[in-house]
Amino acid sequence: xxxxxxxxxxxxxxGAMGAGSAMVFAxxxxxxxxLARTRDKARLGQARVEKLAKSxxxxxxLSVGTYDDDLDREVAAxxxxxxxxxxxxxxxxxxxxxxxxxxxxxxxxxxxxxxLSIAGLCAERSDDFRRHFLGIHFFNPPNVITGCExxxxxxxxxxxxxxxxxxxxxxxxxxxxxxxxxxxxCGNRVGFxxxxxxxxxxxxxxxxxxxxxxxxxTGRAMAPLATIDFVGWDVHRAIVDNLHAHTSDEAxxxxxxxxxxxxxxxxxxxxxxxGELGGFYRRLGQGKEAQRFVLEPRSRDYLPAAxxxxxxxxxxxxxxxxxxxxxxxxxxxxxxxxxxAALMRRVILGYVSYGLGRxxxxxxxxxxxxxxxxxxxxxxxxxxxVDLIGARRTIALLEQAxxxxxxxLVDAAERGAHLHTEPGDPGRYFVA
Amino acid sequence: MTxxxxxxxxxxxxxxxxxxxxxxxxxxxxxxxxxxxxxxxGVEPGEIEVGHVGNFAAELYAMQxxxxxxxxxxxxxxxxxxxxxxxxxxxxxxxxxxxATAELEAGRYELALVVGVEQxxxxxxxxxxxxxxxxxxxxxxxxxxxxxxxxxxGRLGDEYDKRxxxxxxxxxxxxxxxxxxxxxxxxxxxxxxxxxxDHARGGGPYNATIGGRIKISxxxxxxxxxxxxxxxxxxxxxxxxxxxxxxxxxxARVEGWGHRTAPLTFDAKxxxxxxxxxxxPHTRRAIEDAFRRARVADVWSLSGIETHDCFTTSEYxxxxxxxxxxxxxxxxxxxxxxxxxxxxxxxxxxxxxIGAGHPVxxxxxxxxxxxxxxxxxxxxxxxxxxxRRFATLNIGGSGTTSCVFVVGR
Numbered sequence: 051x052x053x054x055x056x057x058x059x060x061x062x063x064x065g066a067m068g069a070g071s072a073m074v075f076a077x078x079x080x081x082x083x084x085l086a087r088t089r090d091k092a093r094l095g096q097a098r099v100e101k102l103a104k105s106x107x108x109x110x111x112l113s114v115g116t117y118d119d120d121l122d123r124e125v126a127a128x129x130x131x132x133x134x135x136x137x138x139x140x141x142x143x144x145x146x147x148x149x150x151x152x153x154x155x156x157x158x159x160x161x162x163x164x165x166l167s168i169a170g171l172c173a174e175r176s177d178d179f180r181r182h183f184l185g186i187h188f189f190n191p192p193n194v195i196t197g198c199e200x201x202x203x204x205x206x207x208x209x210x211x212x213x214x215x216x217x218x219x220x221x222x223x224x225x226x227x228x229x230x231x232x233x234x235x236c237g238n239r240v241g242f243x244x245x246x247x248x249x250x251x252x253x254x255x256x257x258x259x260x261x262x263x264x265x266x267x268t269g270r271a272m273a274p275l276a277t278i279d280f281v282g283w284d285v286h287r288a289i290v291d292n293l294h295a296h297t298s299d300e301a302x303x304x305x306x307x308x309x310x311x312x313x314x315x316x317x318x319x320x321x322x323x324x325g326e327l328g329g330f331y332r333r334l335g336q337g338k339e340a341q342r343f344v345l346e347p348r349s350r351d352y353l354p355a356a357x358x359x360x361x362x363x364x365x366x367x368x369x370x371x372x373x374x375x376x377x378x379x380x381x382x383x384x385x386x387x388x389x390x391a392a393l394m395r396r397v398i399l400g401y402v403s404y405g406l407g408r409x410x411x412x413x414x415x416x417x418x419x420x421x422x423x424x425x426x427x428x429x430x431x432x433x434x435x436v437d438l439i440g441a442r443r444t445i446a447l448l449e450q451a452x453x454x455x456x457x458x459l460v461d462a463a464e465r466g467a468h469l470h471t472e473p474g475d476p477g478r479y480f481v482a
Numbered sequence: 483m484t485x486x487x488x489x490x491x492x493x494x495x496x497x498x499x500x501x502x503x504x505x506x507x508x509x510x511x512x513x514x515x516x517x518x519x520x521x522x523x524g525v526e527p528g529e530i531e532v533g534h535v536g537n538f539a540a541e542l543y544a545m546q547x548x549x550x551x552x553x554x555x556x557x558x559x560x561x562x563x564x565x566x567x568x569x570x571x572x573x574x575x576x577x578x579x580x581x582a583t584a585e586l587e588a589g590r591y592e593l594a595l596v597v598g599v600e601q602x603x604x605x606x607x608x609x610x611x612x613x614x615x616x617x618x619x620x621x622x623x624x625x626x627x628x629x630x631x632x633x634x635x636g637r638l639g640d641e642y643d644k645r646x647x648x649x650x651x652x653x654x655x656x657x658x659x660x661x662x663x664x665x666x667x668x669x670x671x672x673x674x675x676x677x678x679x680d681h682a683r684g685g686g687p688y689n690a691t692i693g694g695r696i697k698i699s700x701x702x703x704x705x706x707x708x709x710x711x712x713x714x715x716x717x718x719x720x721x722x723x724x725x726x727x728x729x730x731x732x733x734a735r736v737e738g739w740g741h742r743t744a745p746l747t748f749d750a751k752x753x754x755x756x757x758x759x760x761x762x763p764h765t766r767r768a769i770e771d772a773f774r775r776a777r778v779a780d781v782w783s784l785s786g787i788e789t790h791d792c793f794t795t796s797e798y799x800x801x802x803x804x805x806x807x808x809x810x811x812x813x814x815x816x817x818x819x820x821x822x823x824x825x826x827x828x829x830x831x832x833x834x835x836i837g838a839g840h841p842v843x844x845x846x847x848x849x850x851x852x853x854x855x856x857x858x859x860x861x862x863x864x865x866x867x868x869x870r871r872f873a874t875l876n877i878g879g880s881g882t883t884s885c886v887f888v889v890g891r
Contacts (some may be wrong), residue, residue, distance in 0.1 A: 111676075
């Protein structure tokens with residue numbers, strides 16, 4: 051059964067996640083109130099929703115207000131209160147304290163937090179609040195990226211979780227995954243393991259070289275270090291620090307933020323959003339006149355971007371992807387003997403191993419980790435990579451790389467079964 | 483029909499994809515669609531006896547001709563396969579289907595592969611609009627004209643307005659229904675886009691006028707897509723059904739077809755139909771031909787229609803031409819909710835060209851595949867409950883080539 055959600059209140063509606071989430075609710079025809087610190091900020095959120103929806107008509111479902119003037123009244127009338135304020139524990143907790151005082155019993159409260167403990171966020175709240183509190187982790191921008199994690203904590207009413215899951219799937223068109231209330235949930239845990247490992251490897255191999263090697267031909271829309279620049283280095287640091295502090299599995303070392311990143315963040319280098327300071331990449335000027343630079347992590351200097359020779363293994367994979375021969379491209383990936391190919395395998399197989407290893411801990415099935423990596427990150431999911439490489443061949447490669455081999459992978463190899471069961475064109479992940 | 487043609491199944495690529503951004507050659511599109519169709523049907527490549535490809539303008543969009551030959555590249559089992567490519571603008575896919583069904587009916591082959599494909603996001607919208615102009619009489623109607631087709635189909639609306647009156651709010655409803663249906667279809671291009679009837683009625687920066695009375699919301703999409711279907715003569719279909727543990731009468735079949743060509747220029751079409759009840763009489767004849775061949779008593783014996791809605795005006799035309807209303811009264815079916823997803827005769831449960839997308843040469847094949855999924859209860863989220871019989875209408879140019887199929891079970 052799906053919930054009867056007739057009114058949504060979004061807190062932090064001027065931010066990217068707040069506005070993007072508000073668009074998802076309003077697009078389903080639900081009256082949605084955008085709250086922010088000031089009315090102007092809330093109106094900014096409304097303009098963002100219109101821009102995302104490419105429609106002024108969507109504003110028919112929107113209203114705006116401020117925390118000071120409107121929160122109590124609006125929250126009291128809401129069926130779902132959706133919190134998307136800054137990712138600061140104290141701020142969020144204070145907000146939930148206020149909401150707890152005015153919400154009506156039975157009203158849902160959700161946080162869009164990308165990794166804070168859901169149980170921790172509601173620890174001091176009333177019983178009714180806690181029973182109706184969950185994490186709804188949308189990916190940015192939620193109107194385009196449908197992947198979504200639903201994160202109940204131990205005290206969430208299971209009926210609430212089930213009904214909200216049905217609503218997110220059927221009414222809001224989400225590619226939904228239910229995850230445990232573990233650090234960074236599933237998508238960011240698996241995704242940032244690969245991203246931060248690439249940031250670590252950049253120290254030895256160079257950012258541009260690494261992005262070329264682990265580029266879109268390995269099954270992603272954007273190369274890893276360019277992705278960190280896009281996400282923002284501060285956000286990256288918050289996520290991997292959280293994972294490093296609160297997980298202790300085989301990938302623990304992968305979550306240690308490289309020292310060069312720490313130093314550069316403190317100097318204001320946050321990636322794309324820090325303008326000419328840049329991140330792994332820096333661009334001075336605009337358009338054709340722009341000069342491009344690449345970070346040299348050891349010296350933390352920026353050197354002019356050089357035209358790099360494409361490693362033969364990358365060129366061969368791209369040629370095959372271009373004509374739709376994905377399985378053959380992954381055979382090249384698995385078999386090519388060059389050091390470049392070996393490094394590529396080390397990174398990608400680490401992702402496959404770590405992703406499959408979270409099944410049973412963070413999510414229930416391979417389909418879950420495949421769905422969130424595919425629909426949330428737009429990365430070729432671990433199960434699909436196994437199917438294309440072949441389960442037996444993958445096991446051999448994992449053993450060779452001394453990476454953990456999930457029991458379910460061994461089972462699949464023995465049964466000759468496919469791991470990837472998600473719908474959609476597998477070819478869409480592989481960019482030539 | 484001499485012998486029935488069965489539709490074993492097929493595969494549609496996700497119409498939201500941008501294959502140019504993926505760095506893909508059109509060969510990859512054909513390959514994915516064909517491999518998908520083989521996987522869905524369990525047919526071995528070596529069993530297929532002939533291949534037909536429908537495509538409008540790969541020479542322009544992708545600098546590539548001779549598309550039939552790309553089928554052979556898909557699998558070693560296709561070595562030596564007889565192939566060809568067919569073109570009739572936006573009806574190219576249906577022309578490929580007609581060629582295949584004719585060969586199967588004639589007993590020349592027992593199992594045919596038909597692929598419709600178009601890669602359109604290789605060029606800018608303006609350049610693409612110019613290429614599409616070659617589906618009209620280019621020198622007379624499109625050369626030097628920005629976005630000629632919205633203007634031509636705007637004129638179709640104007641002609642309705644002149645003869646019978648036309649209110650833009652009815653066109654807005656057509657747009658809203660197609661977008662709404664697309665949300666049910668996991669392969670539809672616009673499945674996550676925002677649309678509402680309010681939005682479609684309004685103008686402003688987000689719904690600008692493209693040409694004449696046509697706004698952005700009235701238009702189908704620029705789409706990359708490929709669709710493959712497997713068509714079989716009775717003997718193969720029977721063996722295949724037995725192999726799949728099903729019965730011949732559980733398979734979708736082509737019950738009838740219609741195919742007519744009107745004069746190429748829009749002026750000539752309108753001059754020809756002046757004073758007549760149907761604005762596009764050759765389209766009406768194609769529908770009547772298909773109904774007669776399929777022994778369809780009237781349109782109400784259909785469970786639904788997948789029609790050509792390159793613009794809302796073309797669907798408006800299809801409503802009265804199919805006979806849902808008297809000529810000029812399409813608005814009545816719109817106001818009564820007849821064409822809605824849960825209406826008496828839903829049109830475009832897939833989302834149509836406006837919602838699902840319009841990869842030009844693939845559209846006719848996509849329509850036939852969707853019709854076959856509907857009548858076999860396999861359409862998933864956009865299944866019309868209990869559907870037994872669907873019709874398709876695929877149009878090339880400004881109502882120039884009209885192709886109709888009736889698909890039943």
